[in-house]
Amino acid sequence: MNGAGKPRPESGLELYAWIFMRVSGLALLFLALGHLLIMHLIHNVDNIDFQFVAARYATPFWRTYDLLMLWFAMIHGVNGLRIVLVDYINARGWRVLSLASLFVVGFVLLTLGSLAILTFQAPAMR
Amino acid sequence: MVKPLEYLTYRGGPGHWSWMLHRLSGIGVFLFLLIHIVDISLIGWGPKVFNQLLFLYRHPVFRVGEVGLVAAVLYHAINGVRICIIDFWPQTMAFHRKMSYAVGIIFAALFIPTAVYMLSFIIK
Amino acid sequence: MQVTLKIKRFNPDKDKEPWWGEYRIDAEPTDRLLDALNHVKWYLDGTLTYRRSCAHGVCGSDAMQINGRNQLACKVLLNSLGNNITIEPMRGYRVIKDLLVDMDAFLAKYRSVKPYLITHGPEPEKERLQSPEDREKFDDTTKCILCGACTSGCPSFWADGEYIGPAAIVNAHRFLFDSRDEGGEERMEILNTLEGVWRCRTIFNCVEACPRDINVTRAIGEVKKALLYRKV
């Protein structure tokens, strides 16, 4: 070939990432906007306190809701930022470093958040 | 290569602006999410710590920030829908400019009343 | 009408940094910008350098950034540009001299998508049949003149020069959607990568820039969709 670019290995990953962004985006459309509506508009931060959260987490519905939202938002956001980093950081070393930090932070916070939602015990039950 | 400021000096179409806003709002919301997870997990530390933290949230600076957050999520969400429509129905690309403007209009229609409503709490 | 051309100049033999040259000329409002550039080169400053040939928008030589936007100099009339016109080389390509840029990398990407009909088996004696409807599917993308305006206007390309770019995808589309072509798989593999179609964020600057009015983003979208239904 006359000057073809560098070989480009295919993994198919980008295709799945692309689909995921759209699927999770549409899920978040309801989850995140619903969340905003409930927490920031119908109630607002003035009225929200520990008691409120405790009451809410008494039902499994809201726990599932928040868990789903957390996972979708986190993975959507991490992948989104991955795209951004890959766009602007071209030096190999910096790219690897920044992506690694993104994934670590993402993983840690996802675990933290999931634990918080799953292990939360309302004081009354204690 | 192309310097950051030059992203603004290129006279692209409405799609160019939509993309910049989508990207900025996405990054913004993501950063908020990171913080938000940390504070929410504090709930495990019991009511005292958590409630104290919520005072922070009630500070006016935070309240204005909250409006910004709603703006970012709202824009990102509506524009995200536009992107999905375009992706799955390529025929719609014939009206790509109009669609970007439509996102702007829908965003304004939803956001302005919401913002007024939310800001009214601070003044109270 | 009187126009002032503000042109970003750079001569590799002399200059370390680009500089702005200003030229005031008299011209007809219906003149092409290329005519104005020619006027400068022919009568004011012979060293001004740019590519040009056909002068009516079919050869793809003279794409440049005109008033902040990629256009062909021979396809814009002065009356649409105002009295002060800023002209720069296209961004994202290496500037060689004044408005003339290095297109080699751009063209290498074009070649990398195997832009030729791939068929197996013997050829028929006469033409291969193709219905007008099948022909219509890739009509838009046959118009490309490889001017490079789209790729150079794409923010994804500014960020990362490895992105294969809209022009190469357009030319891949031209064959992928040709009912006679049998090289689909090979081309799909090339495009199904981070530096392939997935780099495109549907920004539409390519469409705005394309002097042939090709709906570039749509072509890219059709390739994405084809990949999607092949895989899922």
Added chain:
Amino acid sequence: MVQRYDAVVVGAGGAGLMAALQLAGHGNVAVLSKLYPTRSHTGAAQGGIGAALGNLEEDHWEWHMFDTVKGSDYLADQDAVEILCREAIETVYDLEHWGLPFSRTPEGKIAQRPFGGHTKEFGKAPVRRSCYAADRTGHMILQTCYQQCIKHNVHFYNEYHVLDVLIEQGRCAGVVAFCLATGEIHTFHSKAVLFASGGCGKMFRVSSNAHSLTGDGMAVVYRRGIPLEDMEFFQFHPTGIYKMGILLSEAARGEGAILRNKLNERFMERYAPTLLDLAPRDMVSRAIYREIREGRGIDGKNYVHLDMTHLGKEVLDEKLPDITEFARTYLGVEPLTQPVPIQPTAHYAMGGIPTDVEGRVVIDEKNTPLPGLYAAGEVACVSVHGANRLGTNSLVDILVFGRRSGRHAAKFIHENDWAPLGDQADSTARDAVSQVLNSTGKERAADIRDVLQDEMMDKASVFRDAQGLTTLREKLGELRERYKRVKSEDRGKSYNTELLEVIELGCLLDLAKVLVESALARVESRGGHYREDFPKRNDADWLKHTLAYQTSKGIELRFKPVVITKFQPMERKY
């Protein structure tokens, strides 16, 4: 720097690429082009490529041949025309097999449409013969040929400007070229050289030709003592955009567009009652000039209208999208509702480097070939177009004879060795470049070119006469003197395009002179050459080709008989 190749092709338009494809795989081949290949002017061709496929109605290559011969005003060599029309058919199928996206008929065959001068049953009525891909047929041919070259790994030297051809002991030994990027002069030592460097329409003010069409190939060869054939025949296309000269293809009239004067008359009814607006180009151009002279130009100015308003949106959008857009972009005219201002525009050089039907360059009346030197395309004169080329026949010409010459050259390089390279082979080219770079003169190339183009337009275009041509000859002498004092402000190495413009102007000046001398000598009117002082065709004295040689005493003209096989000259009426 000396590089060695088996064959070198100069020019990467349709003819050059087609030849290169034949040579690919037959040794070491380089294609030199001053433009990136896809920028070549073949890409500007709009209307179509003629071939008697008979997809829509009965058609035969003999009919095509008759039309071509008649269109040429019987000056074409009929052996060559026969090859042209026969091989057109397989060439079009080859293009299709290579992927060219022709427009299609409802059954899926290659679509065809009528074109000027193409008829059925030897002149009875227009026939649909032009195979097309919307109105960008040339673009698609250029792209498709280039794509095949990519596939076959053809080796290109892009942005190399050929300055000289090397002839040693009666054989071709290579070319000398200027690399635009570095400003270096390279010698390409080669067994065979094939010129496919296109036309020279930039010697006229109003022209459909690209800025790069400056006749370099013709001039370079001519300066080495090889004659130029039939240079007095230059085609003016009837429908160029007013003032700019941008072409609105004959396809428009093929689809039914009509020419109208200030009185809104369909004036072609008076000049060609059968074919009307689809008469051959020379006739239509003359008719337009007549209308203008007799005061029937629009607003008394020198243009008339091309009326497409009755064609409807569908035809304009689907079959003529590009030219519709040209009218919108460059004139601000909406062809759906408004007529388009047009005027004849310098379009095509029927003359050029004389070759035989194998593409070999021949150097005398007896058709003696010069071993190793080939030419094809607009730069060459086989002659299949005679005194006037029919629309769609140039694309056939570049491909059919591009292919034949490529094939013959492939055979030649197998059978022959390199001609020895003289020492200082590149000295002529080097001197030419350094003379411009070191010139202390004050003349600007653009000023000289302006005079040249205006004068040529005025005195050597559609109408010519002895008085005008004689004045023009003197004028050209003056310009030649001024040219000796021409300077280049740019003295740099990298992309010194000003230097090349000066060199190109030198070519135009030489060719203009040949054109004028040949036109003065030919005291008759035939095809594109119309002498007001000799308005009749004169077969008794002038049914012959002109060969113009450069000698120390000026231009020497010799003449070569026309090959007549099937069709005896008749009066040319449409």
